[in-house]
Amino acid sequence: MASDRVLRARPAEGPFALTLIESNANRLYCLNQAAEDQGLNRGMSYSDARAFAPSLISQPAHPQADERFLVTLRRWATRYCPWVGLEGRDGLVLDVTGATHLLGGEAALIKDIHQRFARAGITVRVGMGDTRGAAWALARHGGGVAAPGQMLEAIGNLPVAALRIEDATSLALQRLGLRTISDLSRAPRASLARRFGASLMLRLDQALGTQPEELSPLAEPPHYGTRMTLPEPIGLTSDVMAGTSRLLDQLCAKLKAQETGARVLTLTLRRVDQDSQQVELRLARPLRDPHRILPLFQRGVDAVDAGFGIDQLRLEATQVEPLPVQQLSHVATGRQDKLDDLITRIGTRIGLENVQRFLPADSHIPERSFLIAPAAHSRPEPGWGTPRPRPLILFAPEPIAGTGAQPPRQFRWRRMSLTTGRATGPERIAPEWWLSDENWRSGLRDYWHVETRQGRRLWLFHTPQSPGWFVQGEFA
Amino acid sequence: MTDTPIPYYPPKKHRTHEVCGAGAVFFALVLAARLDGPVIWVREAWQGTQLTPSGFHPILDPAHLLIASAKDQTDALAVTEEALRAGAVSLVVTELSKPLDLTAGRRLQLAARDGKATALALIPEGMGSNAVETRWSCAPVFDPQDSTHQRWELIKNKSGTLGVWDVRWDHSARRIAVVPPVGQRPGSTGAPG
The missing domain is CATH 3.30.1490.100 (DNA polymerase, Y-family, little finger domain)
Known part of the structure; x- marks a missing residue:
């Protein structure tokens, strides 16, 4: 099914296979009929497969996409009956009880499924029976419809592997000479159960209809x-x-x-x-x-x-x-x-992400001491507190003329001539070395709170490692 | 409350007001704290200055503040009108870069009245609109003893007289207190642009 899905999107001639890396080996995951004809099989290592069939076209498998595809198919299959479930990684199970007459009988139903899948480019094998086990056996080994009440006749000739049992069990059964299901059903039950456990007998009984088996259809996702x-x-x-x-x-x-x-x-x-x-x-x-x-x-x-x-x-x-x-409250x-x-x-009008709120952040770098988050996707958080006063507004550092470690007595900023009246500082802030920030390439900063005689209260900093003075913010 | 003997402050509720000068942001934050409720601050996205919550949290709890960044002044005004009309916020602060015409000013005034919210526009110097109730000019003043000293000047008032007050921020009481004006000092005449 997986290879059909990929081939539907991009058809390719000749042998084609999907590969999946499982436990450090690149193995074939799914292959088309042409590849199977050349003797390749599922689970074979990819390099072996290339040796067998040099013309093999391959692609990496994408199991999640296959799963989604199967769910889509499941939804489509509800056109035949309301109860459809998933069966393994590439199967669907339909409970068509009471629904076949709508399409003109069981044979017509199967023909319809074959036709529609063929048109969609998907290889399908269908089996139908009174029990889920029998239908599974027929679908995987042969196909066809089992007549009502005659499960053993319909699947008796199929190999024991058709019973949904583990590979080891089916191999052991074959070594005992029990090759087909009818062989198994004739063998004494007690000794088989002792040798292989109760699950083998359960699977046999489920296939033959003496034990019930439930079918769990997948719930329809709600559609809004x-x-x-x-x-x-x-x-x-x-x-x-x-x-x-x-x-x-x-x-x-x-x-x-x-x-x-x-x-x-x-x-x-x-x-x-x-x-x-x-x-x-x-x-x-x-x-x-x-x-x-x-x-x-x-x-x-x-x-x-x-x-x-x-x-x-x-x-x-x-x-x-x-x-x-929610409980209604009086508040x-x-x-x-x-x-x-x-x-x-x-x-x-302006985009939901442009309505923002401030959230506190844990950083001593002034411009990173807060986060701006979309208001629709966040809740206000407490935790504001800074050891030293910070300016009300920040802007990109604007250079001013100044030398030395002390703030200049007089400087020009934004075409204003300002005189320092009082300077408080320095407060040294080191860059966060674990983040590379272009603006902090100049190294350490010594911040000064400078009150000018003209009134403006500015946040100046000096960079001792590459000398220079800048204005970065303004206080109240 | 009688904490401030400034007449006309806080400015009339459900009206539009304007503030200009270097202390305009401080004025807006103090007013937002005083009106006590959610505040929307509308600004144009291209503006380079950044309001700093780590700086203003002693005045206004940043949890009360929402920022709307509009792409131009038309959008900013539309957002302001929407926010005023919704009746969900107590103050809408808008940073304007171009003068408002009479129609826009009047629309904001009507929206403020309908939504029972106060509007405050931060305007560049000398770009006031005629539709506003009051206009304030705010500037920090140098004071050797106090680093929160501001001079607030009421330069337009539709329903009263004008005036000048010197105020300071009282950290412990979280409110504005009026102080006697500082004497004429070199360089303290008027706010630099």
Whole structure:
């Protein structure tokens, strides 16, 4: 299946294999029919395979992508029956009980599966039986449909490996001369159970239907999307908002059932001319309250060009976060809610990441003593405190004329002639050697709090290692 | 509170005000602390100066402050209006680089009234708008004994008289205290630009 997935994206002629590095050896992970015909098999080392088939084309395998692909196939397979589960790393198991007549019988169903997979370029082997074990055996070894109630006849001739048992067990059984399932079923059970454990007998009974086996279908992931198709196109903002309001009610009910809140919402408006426009709303915190979300859409909807009219609205929560139900409290939270809504509204104009807050950081470098974080993704933190006063504003260091370790008596800064009235310092700050910062290449800095007779209170520093004076900040 | 005998301070709530001069940031921070509530500080992203929380935390708790960096003055004004109208914050501080026209000034005034929030614009010297309630000019003053001395000058007032006050920041009480003006010293005439 994995090689089919890759070949679908980029077809290649001839033998093809995916390789995966397992326990320090590069081994074949999945290969196509042409490669199997040349005598290669799964688990073979890649260099051996190259020796057998010099024309082998290979690619590294990507098991996570295969897994996602299998889940996609599983979702697709719900077209045959509602109960579909995953079987191993490349199989699906369908409980088609009571669903076959919809496609005209079991044979027609299997034919349909074969046709559709062939069209998609995926090799498939199908087996069907009364029990999951029998279906597995047929799918992996031969294929076909087992007649109802005749499992032993259908799978009796298959090798014992078809029973979903370990390789070592099946090898040992073959050495004992029990090659097929019918051999095994005729052998005395007690001694087999003593020799191989109860699991072998369990697998046999499950395949033959004397022991039940459950099938666990994968749960459908919740889908947070709603849509509305209109008989007549609409164009007024108020109409679109009314439609959005209806969709939002449905969506929020879904969100509430799952105890989640939407973080990003996308409203897609399809116009009569098949063009579609999207309104994206990023919320400052997860929400599922339609009355609060609806007004936030106003600005985006206003900007939409309705053209000849809109005939379909689709609302989807593209990013959701858990939002557990909370106990109502007597402490008013209205103001915080309003503030979050305000952050959202401002965020729709200037971008949510441009609404920021300060967080304390652990550094003695003045410009790194705080962090600027997006307000929507952070909470205020306490912990402000500096041993020495710091300026109210900082800017990039501006050089001034000055020599020596003491602050200059007189200097010019920003075209102002300033006289030092009082200087407090120095406070020596060393660069953080573990970070390479261009601005701190000049080495140590001796900071001075200089109060000028003209009034301005500046933060000057002197760099003794490459002499120079700079202004970097201003106090109150 | 009667901590400050400055008339017209704190400036009228739910109105727009302006402040200019070298002490404008200090004025804005002190006012934000006084009004006690969330504050949004709107600035244009290109500006090179950086407000330093490690410096202003004795005046205003940085947790109360949100920064909105807008790409130009149009966006900054839109954000200011939005924030004023929302009624979620007590003060919106906007750093302006160009003078406001009457329409923009009036819009901010109406938004402040509707949202019950105060607006304060930090303006360059001499670029005031006619729509504001008061305009202050603030500058630090050299004082050999005290390094928080400021001179606040009320240079426009729609509903009262003008005046000049010398103030200092009282660290222990976390508020402004009025001090007698320092004598004429060499170089202390007026704030340098």
